[in-house]
Amino acid sequence: MTTSKKKDFENIFEGKRSFSSVSSVTDYLGKQKKEQETEDYQQNQWHHILSDNSVPAADLKHILYKVKYDILFEKNQKQRKLLIGISAAAASLLLPLILIFTLNYQAGLRTQNTNKLVELHCPEGTRTKFTLPDGSSGWLAGGSSIAYNLDFNQARSVSVNGEAFFDVRRDPKNEFTVEMNDITVRVLGTQFNVLNYNDDPISEVVVLSGLVQVAGNEKQFQEQLSSNKKLQFQSEENKIVLSNVDASNYTAWKKGRLVFSNENLEEVCRKIKRYYNIEVELNPKDIDNQLFRADIEIGPIDDLLNYMSLALPIKYELINQNQNKTEKGKPQRLIISKK
Numbered sequence: 001m002t003t004s005k006k007k008d009f010e011n012i013f014e015g016k017r018s019f020s021s022v023s024s025v026t027d028y029l030g031k032q033k034k035e036q037e038t039e040d041y042q043q044n045q046w047h048h049i050l051s052d053n054s055v056p057a058a059d060l061k062h063i064l065y066k067v068k069y070d071i072l073f074e075k076n077q078k079q080r081k082l083l084i085g086i087s088a089a090a091a092s093l094l095l096p097l098i099l100i101f102t103l104n105y106q107a108g109l110r111t112q113n114t115n116k117l118v119e120l121h122c123p124e125g126t127r128t129k130f131t132l133p134d135g136s137s138g139w140l141a142g143g144s145s146i147a148y149n150l151d152f153n154q155a156r157s158v159s160v161n162g163e164a165f166f167d168v169r170r171d172p173k174n175e176f177t178v179e180m181n182d183i184t185v186r187v188l189g190t191q192f193n194v195l196n197y198n199d200d201p202i203s204e205v206v207v208l209s210g211l212v213q214v215a216g217n218e219k220q221f222q223e224q225l226s227s228n229k230k231l232q233f234q235s236e237e238n239k240i241v242l243s244n245v246d247a248s249n250y251t252a253w254k255k256g257r258l259v260f261s262n263e264n265l266e267e268v269c270r271k272i273k274r275y276y277n278i279e280v281e282l283n284p285k286d287i288d289n290q291l292f293r294a295d296i297e298i299g300p301i302d303d304l305l306n307y308m309s310l311a312l313p314i315k316y317e318l319i320n321q322n323q324n325k326t327e328k329g330k331p332q333r334l335i336i337s338k339k
Contacts, residue, residue: 116150122162124277127254132158136176138166139254143277163274165193165254168210182235186213192225193250197274201235206250216240253298260294265312268292269336276301281335305334313339 122128122140131137133152140146144162149155156171159179168176170189178185180196180203190210196203205214207225214231215222219238223231230250232241249259258275260268269280275298290312296304305316319333 117147118150118152119145119147121145127256129254132156134171134174134176135169136167138164140164141253142275160194160196161198163193163195163197163253165191165251167191180217182217182219183231183233184215184217186215187211191251193247200270202270203233203235204230204250206230206245206247208247208251252295256298258294258296258298258304260292260296262291262293264289264291265314265336268308272301272304272334279333281333283337301334309339315339 120128120130120140122142122144124142126142128140129137130140130146132148134156136156138146141163144160144164146158146160146164148158153174155177156174157177157179158166164178166176166178168187168189168191172188176187176189178194180194181198182203183205185192185194185205187210190212191208192210192212193206193208194204205212205225207227207229209227212225213222214225216233219233219240221240223240223242225231228245228247230243230245230247232243233239234241246261249261252259253275258271260271263271265282269282272278273280278301292308292312294304294307294311296307301318305318309315314336315338317335319335
């Protein structure tokens with residue numbers, strides 16, 4: 001591996017994701033045949049990362065080549081596609097998505113030696129694929145995290161903050177548990193999606209395949225969900241809502257897509273807040289019976305908002321709250337109102 005190529009890898013490890021570095025590494029990973037050379041280099045980087053931790057590297061071996069990051073680049077391209085439906089209306093535009101797989105310490109993999117806890121954090125604007133010690137796998141949405149004990153195979157329990165998809169390896173003798181703020185999910189082997197943001201009073205479980213059992217941590221209830229079933233727990237009202245859904249719409253995010261299936265403006269804004277990490281201001285008086293239907297590749301927020309303003313009677317304003325008004329940065333607040 002050349003010195004310049006190593007520098008490109010180091011830039012990505014350190015979070016310095018320039019387009020040139022990403023293009024160089026992506027091309028190298030796609031064409032290079034010296035896989036052992038690449039693995040040796042990544043192994044050295046991994047040991048360097050763990051040099052300040054007392055937990056042996058062997059304890060985390062199951063993670064070493066399993067963590068994958070999909071980095072979203074807002075690059076202008078003419079070939080884009082967007083499918084939006086409101087009543088009989090439709091439009092199309094291709095949104096760009098550049099994928100790269102790499103192991104990144106700044107993405108937040110760390111250990112806490114006091115209780116031997118492993119935490120995996122997914123940075124904003126990315127999606128993370130992970131594999132657990134028992135062979136179960138899944139995806140984390142941007143800004144989300146999971147945590148589990150190093151002796152995971154003794155007790156398969158994971159806590160979630162944010163949104164995660166799990167593909168659980170079946171083990172009849174050892175159930176798999178997902179701990180959330182207000183509910184707990186128990187399964188033996190299945191595929192399901194969970195929502196559990198600390199700052200959101202709504203928790204959700206959607207089953208793609210198999211069976212899951214959901215129980216309340218404080219509110220006494222227990223429900224069994226099968227494929228294409230959704231349970232929503234609203235902590236402020238202390239109630240659960242069960243519904244039949246197309247589960248693939250709720251797991252499309254792990255493929256880089258957002259699907260809105262006849263959703264009201266309030267729910268649309270909730271998703272925008274989650275996936276774009278932006279505060280959304282919506283006047284309750286502007287919430288009406290307008291429903292939004294869209295199947296869109298996750299890209300620049302402006303593209304989504306432009307099409308929303310065409311499909312719905314709304315207008316929007318993106319505000320950058322940086323004190324230095326001359327500094328261009330990512331918008332931090334979105335205001336949506338009626339036209």
